[in-house]
Amino acid sequence: MSSTQKELRGASKWALSANAVLVYLFFYAPIALLVLYSFSDDELVGRWGGFTLDWYRAFGENDEVQGALGVSIRVAIISTLISVVLGTMSALALERFRFRGQKIFDALLYLPVIIPDVTMAVMMLLFFTQGISLLDSILGIQISKGIATVALSHIAFSISFVSIVVRARLAGMNEKLEEAAQDLYASKWQTFRHVTFPLIAPGVIGGALLALTLSLDDVVITQFVAGPGSTTLPVYVFGLIRRGVSPLINAVSVVMLAASILLVLLSSLAQRARGGQAT
Amino acid sequence: MGEDTVGTAADAAVAIQGVTKRFGDVVAVDNIDLEIADGEFFAMLGPSGCGKTTTLRMIAGLEFPTEGSLKIFGDEVGTLPPNKRPVNTVFQNYALFPHMSVLDNVAFGLKMQGASKKDAASAASEMISLVQLGGMEKRKPSQLSGGQQQRVALARALVNKPKVLLLDEPLGALDLKLRQEMQTELKSLQRELGVSFVFVTHDQEEALTMSDRIAVMHDGELLQVGTAEELYDRPVNRFVADFIGQTNLVDATVVDDDVIALGNGTKIMAPNPYPAGTKVSMSLRPESISIGGPDDIPDEFEQTSLRGEVTNVTYLGHSHVYTVAVDWMPLEVRTNATPTSVVYEPGSQVGIWWDRRSDWVVPDEGYGS
Numbered sequence: 001m002s003s004t005q006k007e008l009r010g011a012s013k014w015a016l017s018a019n020a021v022l023v024y025l026f027f028y029a030p031i032a033l034l035v036l037y038s039f040s041d042d043e044l045v046g047r048w049g050g051f052t053l054d055w056y057r058a059f060g061e062n063d064e065v066q067g068a069l070g071v072s073i074r075v076a077i078i079s080t081l082i083s084v085v086l087g088t089m090s091a092l093a094l095e096r097f098r099f100r101g102q103k104i105f106d107a108l109l110y111l112p113v114i115i116p117d118v119t120m121a122v123m124m125l126l127f128f129t130q131g132i133s134l135l136d137s138i139l140g141i142q143i144s145k146g147i148a149t150v151a152l153s154h155i156a157f158s159i160s161f162v163s164i165v166v167r168a169r170l171a172g173m174n175e176k177l178e179e180a181a182q183d184l185y186a187s188k189w190q191t192f193r194h195v196t197f198p199l200i201a202p203g204v205i206g207g208a209l210l211a212l213t214l215s216l217d218d219v220v221i222t223q224f225v226a227g228p229g230s231t232t233l234p235v236y237v238f239g240l241i242r243r244g245v246s247p248l249i250n251a252v253s254v255v256m257l258a259a260s261i262l263l264v265l266l267s268s269l270a271q272r273a274r275g276g277q278a279t
Numbered sequence: 280m281g282e283d284t285v286g287t288a289a290d291a292a293v294a295i296q297g298v299t300k301r302f303g304d305v306v307a308v309d310n311i312d313l314e315i316a317d318g319e320f321f322a323m324l325g326p327s328g329c330g331k332t333t334t335l336r337m338i339a340g341l342e343f344p345t346e347g348s349l350k351i352f353g354d355e356v357g358t359l360p361p362n363k364r365p366v367n368t369v370f371q372n373y374a375l376f377p378h379m380s381v382l383d384n385v386a387f388g389l390k391m392q393g394a395s396k397k398d399a400a401s402a403a404s405e406m407i408s409l410v411q412l413g414g415m416e417k418r419k420p421s422q423l424s425g426g427q428q429q430r431v432a433l434a435r436a437l438v439n440k441p442k443v444l445l446l447d448e449p450l451g452a453l454d455l456k457l458r459q460e461m462q463t464e465l466k467s468l469q470r471e472l473g474v475s476f477v478f479v480t481h482d483q484e485e486a487l488t489m490s491d492r493i494a495v496m497h498d499g500e501l502l503q504v505g506t507a508e509e510l511y512d513r514p515v516n517r518f519v520a521d522f523i524g525q526t527n528l529v530d531a532t533v534v535d536d537d538v539i540a541l542g543n544g545t546k547i548m549a550p551n552p553y554p555a556g557t558k559v560s561m562s563l564r565p566e567s568i569s570i571g572g573p574d575d576i577p578d579e580f581e582q583t584s585l586r587g588e589v590t591n592v593t594y595l596g597h598s599h600v601y602t603v604a605v606d607w608m609p610l611e612v613r614t615n616a617t618p619t620s621v622v623y624e625p626g627s628q629v630g631i632w633w634d635r636r637s638d639w640v641v642p643d644e645g646y647g648s
Contacts, residue, residue: 174374176370176371176372176374177374177376177377179341179361179370179374180368180370180374180375180376181376181387181391182340182341182360182361182362183339183340183341183361183362183366183367183368183370183436184362184367184387184388184391184435184436184439185362185388185391185392185439186362186387186391187362187391190391194387194391195376198378199377199378
């Protein structure tokens, strides 16, 4: 190897390390700042005024924040449960069966992943407005936008993500295992319950946590379809910012961040506990 | 029961009549008839894509025949799902449930049939001991060697006391030494249990070693069913002759009932049932040919002999393998190697001869070598 090559290699190594440091700085410096200033005893967001836990206390005592948090959690749980069931079912249908129109269904299912949030939000809003007035005029049922419409919207985009994750797991699973179960006297349901489901469970759990996170994080779509009394926490935070930033937002954000990290940790623990041997 | 009252169809473990299986336009199995007797060790042999695995899967219920009838001990099972059939399968690469222990794998079939947890576990342990895996009950399949996984697969199927055990390339994933051990073990296990074993393989040696009878398949067709000796000594066509063991296939034309003419005009004594002028092949096993000097050919073998030149000789310890060129047509000759045997170097002129019962004439239709 010539010395210029060595130099080049040394230089590229150095550049790579620098790049890595910068990337991590870019990722984590804002988070560090956010956490730091959530403990700052000053009305201004970016000024250090000594250590305090006041903002967290305010978070705990503020009824509006508590209400929004409650809505967020309820919406997240409902939408996760339903989208996990539907997403897993569609993954099974697409991966294990051949039927007419499968390719179209396949493409349509993944559309919500690439549609811009705003487009999706407008679509959902239009859909609910039309749907609500249709229900009113035909069946006389009166409903208004609220937790149900928010949850439905979240289900609409979560199904796709759940389906993608579960399908990846299914594709990696040996189909012979299902045949073996049937050969050993298991009915279709028993085969699913004792063989297929335990083996795709890490995918299902992963999909569920993804759906949960997406639901807890969503602002754009929720803002369009939420009605009075169904403001979620991210939407509330977004509203706070418009009225002027207070360090309360920092505290709320840190709590949301901690919850997200916890979810991700849980998900990777679940994967490790049962995963790794799907084939 | 008197022998004359035995009705074959009702007693056959598996009776296949006129079964065809199509996948779209592809004919995987083409109108085959096959009967497998109770207690028989039966092999389905052929190259990949010949339809042997599809046939096995139809017996298991994992595929349904497009046409024809399939009976297990007299009961039509054509479109019965696999969980309703009295057969179990040892899958290629075993398909053990990775999330279950050895014990749970083996007990699975019994539990699905409604046995209590306790009964299933005790029957499973017993079977695990039978396949010599006692003490491994709590392990996961990934913690076992290939040979041990194979035994678990066997135990998982046999614990259900199937009327027929199906095995799909059961030894394919094992190394040579282990495979030979398992061949013997499978054979003795089968004798002990008295259950029909139907196994699929592409390895002719494996089929010859283990089976009572062998079915040779090619391109979805059943070419020949018979004992190892029948297939080896009296193949029905070029394909079977070539696929089972090693052989020399020589193009020839029938002269009369007893004589054929080779390509170079040499007339050879070879009894055959074909009309004069039929294009045929003569199958001649390398080990049934004798070799000597060009003038050593005994008088009584004059009509079953050829003269040529040695072009190659390979020493294999127990034997010498010669390639002898007869008018450019190479023939393989295998002789026992003893300290006193004469070795013919490449370039030597030699005579080769064989007993007239050793050559075998097969029709030349279709199947190329």
